[in-house]
Amino acid sequence: MERKLEPERFKLCVIDDIKSVVEMVSRKPPWQEYGIEVAGTALDGEAGLQIIRETRPDIVLTDIRMPRMDGLQMTRAILEVLPDCKIIILSAYSEFSYAQEAIRLGALDFVKKPFSLEEIVNAVLKARELCREERQETARLAVMEARIRESLPILRQEYLTFLLHHQTTETDARSRWAYLDIPLDQHDFFVFVAEIDHFAEKLGGQPVQEVELLRFSLHNILEETISAWTRGIIIREATDRYVCIMNGSDPETAALITEACCTNVSRFSRHTISIGVGLGTAAIQGLGTAYRQALSALGYHFYTGGNGVFHYSNIENKPLSLHSYSAAAEQELLFALRSGNSAKSLQVLEQLFAELLDSGLWPEPRYVESVGYELSSRICRVLLEQFPYGQVEPLELRISALKNQMHPSLQDIRDLLSWLCREACALVTEARSLESTRIIRQAVEYIHSHLDTGLSLEQMAKQINLSQGYFSNLFKKVQGISFQQYVMHEKMEKAKAMLISGRQVQEIAQDLGYEHRRYFSEVFKKYTSMTPSEFKLHYIGKE
Incomplete structure (x- = not known):
């Protein structure tokens, strides 16, 4: 079941030196139906002020003229204690100037005597509506303040990020700094930029939850490391990058802190970071310059490969020199x-x-x-x-x-x-290699079609349009044997086939470019260890 909201209640005090008026105003109207509770009544100003201090009403009905303390004095006293209290003055016509003075002092309204109960009720309900509106506005402001408090960490980071990229005046910076309650002194800073090494290669395919867990873990390591030395705020600038603004004026201490950050990240996680450190700055307005210096220093991890600290002071006074090659x-x-x-x-x-x-x-x-x-x-x-x-x-x-x-x-x-x-x-x-193969294949085809000629190296190189030396080396590289050995091999293999087919030795010698049968037979024997006749007898059983 939904819980029903309690109706709004408002407190009313009635003060008049005439008892019958007090009783009539406090008892006859149906105040409970209007959400109004009569918190107290009194017959003089001093007693009335005491009740008001005790009950802290939202609305006060009071006569302008009373013993011990009149309505004007009471108005001043009430508004000192309850500045939001709605005061309604009861006044005779002859006392109108007093009622005007009461309004000037801060009273809400006045009702002229003699009055009817309806006039009293209408005046009180008007005051009630004003109280309700003020309560609603107060509640709205309270919600806004609560949201601002909840958002302060984000607002701080956004403002500090703004300071890193834009200029501002000292007055505005100090004002915003105080409003956002930034937990850093407003002077003496170092800025460093830390980057997760090899982020894309190591975490590119990981689930978002794993990546966020790692980033949160490294954020905590950096925060705890810095807090052991000084005050600092970590800003998540990018998926793989943090910016830290920390208080300090000693470069050696800043170096120790950043080295400790690298060491602790490596020690307590499976990852490493690269850090670039800017020069120190005394004022808030220098944060942007220090940040740009830190980025420049971070860029020099291009040479180191990461897992270390590089200081802008190392390159600050670097002379301009031409780096090139011939x-x-x-x-x-x-x-x-x-x-x-x-x-x-x-x-x-x-x-x-x-x-x-x-x-x-x-x-x-x-x-x-x-x-x-x-x-x-x-x-x-x-x-x-x-x-x-x-x-x-x-x-x-x-x-x-x-x-x-x-x-x-x-x-x-x-x-x-x-x-x-x-x-x-x-x-x-x-x-x-492919071109060489093509050339030698062309040479081999030429050899096969010209086995009936002398086929010298000079002739073959000229045919291919290459020098003898280059062709000789290329042929051996591709075929695995020299040109002369290959030609001899092809001629003798063809001679074998011709002998087996029954061709005569004289005829074969002529077809293979040998002028004399005897010379052919000598070459054949040197190649096969048999004369042509012996080879023929060995393979087909007859000469």
Whole structure:
């Protein structure tokens, strides 16, 4: 069953120096039906004020002229104790100026004597409605205040996030800081940004509940670690990133706190974090600058791979220097790729990175990342000179995958380029192998159709349009034996078949390009360890 709401009740006090008036006003109207309770009555001002203090009524009916304390004095006294009390003055016409003064002091209304009960009831009900409206407004404000209190943690985080990205005046900042009751001193801050290492790779396929549990756990570890040293607030800036604003002015202490955060996350979870720390700032207005410094410092984990702290002070005064590599080294890399020399291309790639990074100072991470992607694109362009897009597309997809990865490291870039070099050289080598096979297949077909000729290496190379040396090496690489050995093998195998078919030795020698039967027989015996006649006798039983 639903619980019925209790009807609203309002308290009324009646004060007049005429007893019959008090009794009539307090007893005759059906006050209970109107939700009004007569809390007390009195015949003079002092007694009336005492009852009012004890019962704390919502509405007071009082005469303007009474012994010991008149209505004006009582009005002042009541409103000091109960500023929301509704006071209705009972006044004769000759006392109208007093009633006006009472209204000016804060009384709600007055009823002129002589009066009817209906006039009294109407005045009291009017006062009751005002009391009800004020109660409702008070309740509404109480609900709003409760909601604001519940929302304070979110409102604080939203305002602090605003301060990290926008400028504000000191006056406004201090005012909002106090209103939101932010639990930090309003001076001396450090800002650091913490990022979960390899978040996408480790948690990309995990259920939302698991990811949220991890984020909550790391949030608590950071909060507890900082609270052991100073005051701090953790803001969840992104799925894999936290921002911390903490009080402090000593850089060494800030370094110890952030190192402890890294250590504790690694110790109490299966994950690690990277932290970038900005310079200290004395004022609230400096939080945005400190935050941007922390982000810059965080970017340098591109070189370390994570699980550590990097301070903006390490790069703050870094002189501007040109980080690059020689055009000759790049051309050498591309030449190695065109020639399919994997070992050489990897060696030159290492040389490129040595030139890029060997200045004693790490260049801006985004610059190195862009150089890596530009070099990747050039590798693909070199391949497109020789291959259709379909064969190069898998390499471009690998590049796009890394570009879409959150916060790739220097090692990721180097691994990508090394893989591209190996794949590019494999494509070139495979294509060259296929071309070599095609050329040698063409040579073999020519050999088979010209076994009746001398078939010299010089003649064959000229036919294929290659140098003798290159053709000789290529033939042996593809066929596994030298050109001369292959020609001899094919002629002798054909001679065997012709002998078995009954052909004469003289005839076979001529068909295979031998001018003299004797020379053919010598070659045949050297190849088979039998003379043609012995071979024929051995296989078909007759010469």
